Amino acid sequence: MRLLSNPVHIIDPSELLRPEPAFAKKNVKLFRDYNFNSDDPIQERVRQTYLEMHTNQTVSFVKGKHEKWCKFDTFKATMKEALTKLNELVDTSDPDVDIPNIVHAFQTAERIRNDFPKDDWFHLTGLIHDAGKVMAFYDEPQWCVVGDTFVVGAQWSPSIVYRETSFQNNPDGKNPMFNTKYGIYKPNCGLDNLLMSWGHDEYLYRVLKHNKTRLPEQALKMIRFHSFYPWHTGDDYGHLMTETDQTETKKWVLTFNQYDLYTKSTEIPDIESLWPYYESLIDKYIPGTLEW
Template identity: 45%
Template sequence: MKAPVNSKVIRTNEGHLLELMDEDVQSVNAFKTRLKFSREKRDRSDDIDEVTASKHQKPNQTQSSGDVLTVSEDDFRQYHQAKSRVRDFYRDQHEKQTMAYNLQARVNFKTKTRARMTIWEALCKLSMLIDDSDPDTELSQIDHALQTAEAIRSDGKPRWMQLVGLIHDLGKILYFFDSEGQWDVVGDTFPMGCYFADEIIFREFFDGNPDTKHPIYSTKLGIYEKNCGLSSVMISWGHDEYMYYIAKSQSTLNEKALAMIRYHSFYPWHREGAYRYLMSDEDYEMLREVQEFNKYDLYSKSLKKYDIEELKPYYLELIDEFFPTKHVEF
């Protein structure tokens, strides 16, 4: 029996606040990712220079410092400004994302249907709720979704990945139906029921989370077994998990696509290298897929505006291909 639809919309005038916070979160992640790759490239360049020097050869000019991706002072300034803006958000998130809350959030998800509509209708509704609350916005949520999808499409990636680009942030609609605030919708994600890894941004704010004092949840493995696989791990509740559960139960998207949806905000894992002890062999393949998707997630946004009506038939067909039940339960 289907759950009754409770489509009451909350926070109708706060959508732009969620988007501003998410943009700050994304800008911090974009900077940290660029910085990580810059350091890795510089280290590789230094290693090559050391090898050539030891052989009394001139360093390869293609490996000069000019070829190394640099991060400017302006980048650092913008990073620190964004990080200061997300500080209070992460304090809130880290203190409130408890095992008890996450269990209840999943009960709520399974026992309630917030709305029943097509994927395209949901994209339009998300755009309306966010963009109508910000009269200064130049690009809609659909514009940003299409930017990601079109970047993936232009690179010749498979159709299922194009759809992931279109819908990966659609779970933000949770903010307007069934969330406690911004903290259980956006932000970096992490496993529940085990030690909060040191690689998590603002790790110190977990001191206010009761799970850090729990005799099991505070241990390295917590409720899990070593190399149990991330499919067996509870990830903190937010728009990723919400959309993952929807896509898993109501679409024909493959495991790679589902991993991109579920883990694209799991930065402690796919960028910082944490939680390897929970991974199965299959997770390493998924890690590569998520990292491949991440560059589109972080760097595809621009001021370019696509003709939505021109692209709409293509993406409606794409949606129908992977969501056989036209009306999806959110």
């Protein structure tokens, strides 16, 4: 296994584009703009990232990433070491602030801590939710690390970002096994039985399971599905969900997402003073050196 290596700077287009009017404190149009202007470098990067993602994220591709990353032999690091690496990752697409990802992690965690003071597991979930982006430091292109996720192996849902223009060259669209309403799945098979596009959500979920985290199940659901916007915000894929998915799981994911999306500001937490508290939570729920 390798140790953490040289930094790679990536853009997270999902932070720019994801709409969630139910939680926004101001008009969502002020946060994100789906219109495309080729003269706007941010909009061009966002469009290109989703184009590559939607062209290349196939059933075969996703299975290949599971095979590669779920051996958990890429590197070893504590959760704090992995999170500290995110201090070198700046989201250059962010229209509001230009801060390292680690600052966003602490902003999210501290707002959750303020609103749910007794739920320390929830505080830690907010802190680590983007830790899977560490894949970007190990030769993964950004389109399979960041951004909104979607189901592969079935018809692409209408609320996916750039749905009408970005999937034309995805070979799964020409495979009759994969381009019907249910595709390879059974009706109401449930979230846990869906094959999601590969990204930092699924990766961190699997890292935590592999390393036998003590975080509760609702925390793992939040981490695994917080970028699955076509489901939890677009209300797509209901025909593949169980009743629990549509009620309890969606409730937890939506509760988390208001803190993920709308806590970023120019007010920077005093990270050094906060580390002892969060290190105690890491020791409680995800102790020791982890296999990534």
